[in-house]
Amino acid sequence: MVEGHVHQNDVGTVFVVTVEDKGVVVDVSDVDVKQLRFRKPDGTAFAKDAAFVTDGTDGKIKYEVEDTTILDQAGTWDLQAFVHWETGDQWGTDLHEKFQVKENLA
Numbered sequence: 001m002v003e004g005h006v007h008q009n010d011v012g013t014v015f016v017v018t019v020e021d022k023g024v025v026v027d028v029s030d031v032d033v034k035q036l037r038f039r040k041p042d043g044t045a046f047a048k049d050a051a052f053v054t055d056g057t058d059g060k061i062k063y064e065v066e067d068t069t070i071l072d073q074a075g076t077w078d079l080q081a082f083v084h085w086e087t088g089d090q091w092g093t094d095l096h097e098k099f100q101v102k103e104n105l106a
Helices: none
Strands: 014-018 031-039 045-049 060-064 075-085 090-092 097-102
Antiparallel strands (some): 031 045, 075 090
C-alpha cells in the first residue's frame, strides 16, 4: 500500500499493491497491462500505468505519483490493482485498499 502520511498535491508518494487470489500471491511477471486504479472522494476514478516492484513473480506492482494534480482532493480514496494477460484473462484486486489524503495548510 503506502507508507506514511499522504497529503494533497504530494509528489513522489509510492503506492504498492500485491495482486492476490483468495489470499495467494499471483505471479504477474507476464502481464501485458498493469495499472493502479484510484477513486477520489468525489467518486471520480482514473488509472495509472504501474511498474513491477521486483520482477512481478511476487505479485507486487507500484505507481509513483509524478505531479501535483494527481492527489488533488483530501479525504478517503480507494485503490485497486488491475492486470491483463495476453491470453485475455484480466481482473482487479478487491477494493478494500483505502487510504487517506490529508489537507495542507494554505
